[in-house]
């Protein structure tokens with residue numbers, strides 16, 4: 001497969017690879033060459049760290065078809081990786097064309113499992129699967145050169161062929177590889193893009209079928225009324241529910257939320273699905289909420305507890321790995337508002353320091369979504385969500401310090417609303 005065309009994006013050997021060893025530092029980048037190249041001492045050391053010692057191999061999901069890609073990746077992550085023998089080291093590995101959108105294939109580099117007979121038979125099975133490629137890494141005797149052996153099934157599916165490439169150092173690309181597939185996989189910029197994802201799984205999930213029916217019934221009305229629409233955003237525990245309730249009473253407003261109540265029964269199901277489906281679920285939820293906002297804003301101001309910015313900020317922060325610096329820069333198209341989604345007049349982002357947020361969450365003591373639980377455990381992720389919120393544009397979020405007592409936060413927000421929405 002190596003020299004043959006792997007996808008519309010070109011052959012395997014033109015790809016760059018990135019192995020993530022530590023979320024707080026740059027990945028180790030390498031590319032492939034037919035001829036050995038001299039590497040600097042530090043580059044040789046980096047290769048030794050990732051390939052040296054116990055035998056290592058990598059698994060890559062490599063198909064252009066986004067639904068199949070998401071499903072295969074989830075299968076590897078939740079079914080294959082947990083079966084690995086204890087003590088194996090698993091690192092995220094990306095293969096991509098530098099700075100080319102939608103060229104990213106995700107995968108895993110596994111170290112210390114190749115000597116187990118069970119692993120060998122699972123790998124043989126994976127090699128024969130379409131959409132997965134399996135590579136092993138070997139060092140030639142008396143040489144410091146690492147080789148990638150890419151195993152793939154022959155056209156007739158019976159035999160396994162091996163393409164060999166030297167692993168050579170590659171420069172870091174301008175954009176972190178995990179940002180390349182955001183659009184259309186982690187964030188959707190029109191309803192039809194998310195709708196198409198849901199259509200692909202309606203056969204296997206009745207929830208998807210019913211969701212599509214609901215979206216279909218709710219798309220007709222998407223124009224705001226004469227009253228202002230105010231969205232309240234922020235991490236869990238920042239006081240959104242408390243504020244939206246008091247604001248609703250103070251302004252005699254309608255209170256809505258995204259995802260809307262009618263989707264609550266299906267939410268746990270979608271929360272346990274691969275990221276592509278989860279994101280499509282929340283994206284479609286925003287369009288149903290938009291239709292409810294359109295009706296409600298004809299009669300009274302509307303307060304919305306979470307809306308599009310939540311969907312985008314969590315989607316981007318989950319997909320972009322490593323450091324906060326890896327997020328797309330401010331001004332990037334990923335922070336734009338979807339053209340076909342009803343826009344709020346004002347978006348307020350509630351912020352409190354991490355200690356106070358934890359104190360509030362402990363006091364509340366409710367069950368959390370998987371992502372919220374991850375957020376709690378992971379300061380880096382939390383910072384990325386907040387940064388993504390702050391980079392959102394048109395409408396941008398107005399940051400509100402939500403650390404004072406509830407009544408003071410309410411007064412502060414009422415003043416803001418008076419100023420920005422003339423209420």
Ligand SMILES: Nc1ncnc2c1ncn2[C@@H]1O[C@H](COP(=O)(O)OP(=O)(O)O)[C@@H](O)[C@H]1O
Nearest residue numbers: 236237238239240241242360363364404405406
């Ligand atoms: N301004 C505030 N000061 C102190 N505690 C607050 C404040 N706002 C909310 N809380 C408390 O913090 C917890 C989380 O608030 P909540 O409104 O449920 O947040 P969110 O909806 O953003 O998850 C609740 O126990 C709530 O009573």
Ligand SMILES: Nc1ccn([C@H]2C[C@H](O)[C@@H](COP(=O)(O)OP(=O)(O)O)O2)c(=O)n1
Nearest residue numbers: 236258259282306307310311314369371372
């Ligand atoms: N409009 C929305 C709302 C929530 N989400 C996702 C993002 C996170 O995974 C969770 C957070 O929602 P959660 O219900 O835990 O938040 P609150 O408890 O309402 O503060 O849902 C979304 O993507 N889009």
